[in-house]
Amino acid sequence: MPQLDHRLRLLRRHARGWAAELRPYALDLDGDPDVVLRLRDATAFHHAARLQIPAAFNPSPLVLAGERFLLTSALERVVFCEEIARGDLGMMLALPGASMSGVLVAAIGDRAQQEWFYGRLLERPTWTFFALTEPDGGTDAAGLRTRATESTDGCGWHLTGRKRYISNALRASMGVVFHRTGDGPLGLGAALVDTTAAGFTATAVPTLGVRGAQLGALHLDAVPITAEQLLGRHLSPMRRGSWGWQRTFNLLRPTVAAMAVGLAQAACDHVREHRRVLRPDERDLLARVAGEIEGVRRLTRRAAVAVDADSGSGHLASAAKLRATRLAIGVTRWALGSFGPGARLDQPLLDKFARDATALEYMEGTGNVQRLAVAAALDRGAFDGYPGVGPTATTGGR
Amino acid sequence: MTVVAHWTRPYDAARSVGVEAALADLYDRVAGGALVAGPAGQALAPGPVGRAAERVWPGGAPLRGLDGATTVALPAPVRDADLAAFRGLPGPDGPGWASYRAWLLGLAWLRLGCSAGLLDRIRTHLAGRRAADGPLLRQQLVQATLAEAVTDQLTVEALLTDADPDADSVADLVQAHHQLTAADHALLPVLGAAGFTGDGPGRAVYLSHLLADVYLPAHCDVRMPA
Numbered sequence A: 001m002p003q004l005d006h007r008l009r010l011l012r013r014h015a016r017g018w019a020a021e022l023r024p025y026a027l028d029l030d031g032d033p034d035v036v037l038r039l040r041d042a043t044a045f046h047h048a049a050r051l052q053i054p055a056a057f058n059p060s061p062l063v064l065a066g067e068r069f070l071l072t073s074a075l076e077r078v079v080f081c082e083e084i085a086r087g088d089l090g091m092m093l094a095l096p097g098a099s100m101s102g103v104l105v106a107a108i109g110d111r112a113q114q115e116w117f118y119g120r121l122l123e124r125p126t127w128t129f130f131a132l133t134e135p136d137g138g139t140d141a142a143g144l145r146t147r148a149t150e151s152t153d154g155c156g157w158h159l160t161g162r163k164r165y166i167s168n169a170l171r172a173s174m175g176v177v178f179h180r181t182g183d184g185p186l187g188l189g190a191a192l193v194d195t196t197a198a199g200f201t202a203t204a205v206p207t208l209g210v211r212g213a214q215l216g217a218l219h220l221d222a223v224p225i226t227a228e229q230l231l232g233r234h235l236s237p238m239r240r241g242s243w244g245w246q247r248t249f250n251l252l253r254p255t256v257a258a259m260a261v262g263l264a265q266a267a268c269d270h271v272r273e274h275r276r277v278l279r280p281d282e283r284d285l286l287a288r289v290a291g292e293i294e295g296v297r298r299l300t301r302r303a304a305v306a307v308d309a310d311s312g313s314g315h316l317a318s319a320a321k322l323r324a325t326r327l328a329i330g331v332t333r334w335a336l337g338s339f340g341p342g343a344r345l346d347q348p349l350l351d352k353f354a355r356d357a358t359a360l361e362y363m364e365g366t367g368n369v370q371r372l373a374v375a376a377a378l379d380r381g382a383f384d385g386y387p388g389v390g391p392t393a394t395t396g397g398r
Numbered sequence B: 001m002t003v004v005a006h007w008t009r010p011y012d013a014a015r016s017v018g019v020e021a022a023l024a025d026l027y028d029r030v031a032g033g034a035l036v037a038g039p040a041g042q043a044l045a046p047g048p049v050g051r052a053a054e055r056v057w058p059g060g061a062p063l064r065g066l067d068g069a070t071t072v073a074l075p076a077p078v079r080d081a082d083l084a085a086f087r088g089l090p091g092p093d094g095p096g097w098a099s100y101r102a103w104l105l106g107l108a109w110l111r112l113g114c115s116a117g118l119l120d121r122i123r124t125h126l127a128g129r130r131a132a133d134g135p136l137l138r139q140q141l142v143q144a145t146l147a148e149a150v151t152d153q154l155t156v157e158a159l160l161t162d163a164d165p166d167a168d169s170v171a172d173l174v175q176a177h178h179q180l181t182a183a184d185h186a187l188l189p190v191l192g193a194a195g196f197t198g199d200g201p202g203r204a205v206y207l208s209h210l211l212a213d214v215y216l217p218a219h220c221d222v223r224m225p226a
């Protein structure tokens, strides 16, 4: 397949139930991103807030039928995220928790930084942000301009710059800010930031889809940070910079692909549920769509297994993200079309799904970025081993 | 007046002012203060028309006597638009389709203007942006996307310029609308997340697609009565 083993099927089954609790609020969240604040009692909310915390810092991990889940592996995250996004992608992106920052902190944070970050998450449901993109460019991450400058008295650092399109920026209480301390690739870094710090301002950036994610623009006006907040000080400049970032993005990419698969599945489910009588040609198309979704789902799981085995191995993840994005966009538009004229007004949930799907193009590297990555991997022979015995989707209870 | 000259205003307004202004112009030209109903009985009208209309175009039915006619909430990202949406109206049928062809033609010009405006904005936006190895506008993947989309726009423009006002089918216009939708879908991602904001160029594109959704028939082969 990779087929899911017993543990992952268990996780999938539970996550599906949690997602079903969120679905009734999907359109409300589209209208008002603060709706998520009123869902604190929802199971997904409460679990998401405490997932992705490694065992060493996690006294009370999620236990389902005697099995422990940390969601620190890409494969577990893929299974979880597909199901929650199948409930609602906007909701998936609006939930509190370690999210993208958690993966970076796990990859390059030192023990004290991890203790601080995970400790805050364990105190109460906490939103985090991950601020890489700047107004002048998101794709060219190495060209970022936000500066961390050391105070003249040597007593700390200041962050100055602007970030844009940052998920959960307004509701987060901490996160990471990517910056540079000097010119060139070795001057790149990331810092843990508390959003109550002086000079930190977040304003809303309204979007056409995934409006629950409540994107924001950050204005960092000499935000004071201590040297202890600079992530990965124990690592070489390369390891805490582009090398570490690349691995983090590789680990995150299958998750975005899984969200796309979940969204495509949601649109397909909607057609099945609301178009009871299908013409033979429509039935045929539905079957093809279902097959297409399954293919991308399997590719996504393979990609997750590959990055779990080697976080430097992101080419399958690029392929999965590329195809999954096209899938979600295509399937949501097909679903709308299958309801005929006027579907956007008559089927507001499907209209929302189609708007949400377009967000996937930009998350975790645009389509062109993935195309270039896949082409480069092809060029260096990274796919030469395929088809072959692929990785299997078992987790061994990590 | 040539076909093109007739539709210059909605095209220009959509290209450089906005979809709401262009739609107001199109409504003035075609429907004379009535709501224009699409094949599913929906209408998307400029706010002032929505508030004052007494009739439904193309059939001319009085709005007041219609049982099932109701307003519909606009989707969240455009709920602040000065537009009104309705459902439960009598859509075009029989002889109405001949007049409806004119509406689809005008709407295609509006949507072409909107798509051309998107390309204008992309060129301006990308002019100031860089990839790691040079200007974004010089990246071949970007250039390929722009070239394909402008070719679609040119095809639609050619078709609309010489559109036969008395044709007995709307197939050519439905095809033109679908081609515009595809061109927009290809173009919008080139803006990056700037095309995804609720107040950026993607908003006009979304409204254009909402109009297409309300007004395009499900099939190309709607035949007008002889």
Ligand SMILES: Cc1cc2nc3c(=O)[nH]c(=O)nc-3n(C[C@H](O)[C@H](O)[C@H](O)COP(=O)(O)OP(=O)(O)OC[C@H]3O[C@@H](n4cnc5c(N)ncnc54)[C@H](O)[C@@H]3O)c2cc1C
Binding pocket: A129, A130, A131, A132, A133, A134, A135, A136, A137, A138, A139, A140, A164, A165, A166, A167, A210, A213, A215, A359, A362, A363, A364, A365, A366, A367, A368, A369, B129, B131, B132, B136, B139, B140, B141, B142, B189, B190, B191, B192, B193, B194, B196
């Ligand atoms: C819903 C959503 C959530 C997001 N959340 C976050 C977040 O939490 N944190 C964060 O930091 N960012 C976030 N982003 C921003 C996202 O990461 C960026 O939008 C993305 O990286 C692209 O950057 P950009 O928008 O500046 O586009 P640009 O980089 O300006 O790209 C514009 C276009 O040029 C193309 N392009 C760029 N370089 C090349 C090249 N070399 N060759 C060919 N084509 C190229 C791109 O594919 C794109 O089509 C989010 C965006 C969205 C829509």
